[in-house]
Amino acid sequence: MADADEREPGSEPSRPGRSAWLPLGVATAVTVLLVTVWPLLNAALPDTEPVRSGQALRVGSEGGYEAALTFERGGWELYPGSSTADRSYLFGRGPVELTVRSVVPLEETPPSATELWQGLGRTVRAEDPDARLGDPRPVAADEGAPGLTGPLAGDEDGVAALYPSPDGGFAVQLVLSGPDATPADLAAVEDVIRSVVFSEGGAA
16 A cells, blocks of 8 residues: 555646745745835935924923024925934035034033033044144124134034033034035025024923
């Protein structure tokens, strides 16, 4: 008596059932997704988001204060992939890039504006070893917040500014860089730098 799994001579070989094809089908679907669909989804996502003229954007909060910027002129765009809410933002306008950071000092005693400027200098050198901040000069925002500003020299020349919060709990740093900036670009950046305002109601 022949075994149950033996085939008669000349009979057709058995074909795999649906369960045997299932893993192959899943693997094929995943490959198609990664090779075709995923790149299409990435292409559909915007690299930048337009910033509305006159839009105020909160850029940091600590202690009892929060800081915001206002973009009075049009043409600005936000790079979401290079930004972190309330901590770091990258904006662009034509050939100009503006990096805005909210930094929280680690010291128990709030550092002076000069010490914050030195810290900003170390930050820009870490990102570009050839970058150097020039000597700062006092600056005041339109709403009266005191700060410092000075030139930035490196692969791309620019300007930097910082504003400590009223209680010294954090500071807003702004770094502008970009080749071939037009007078209109520089004027638009100056507007943003001077628009920094601190208000009560930040994180407790």
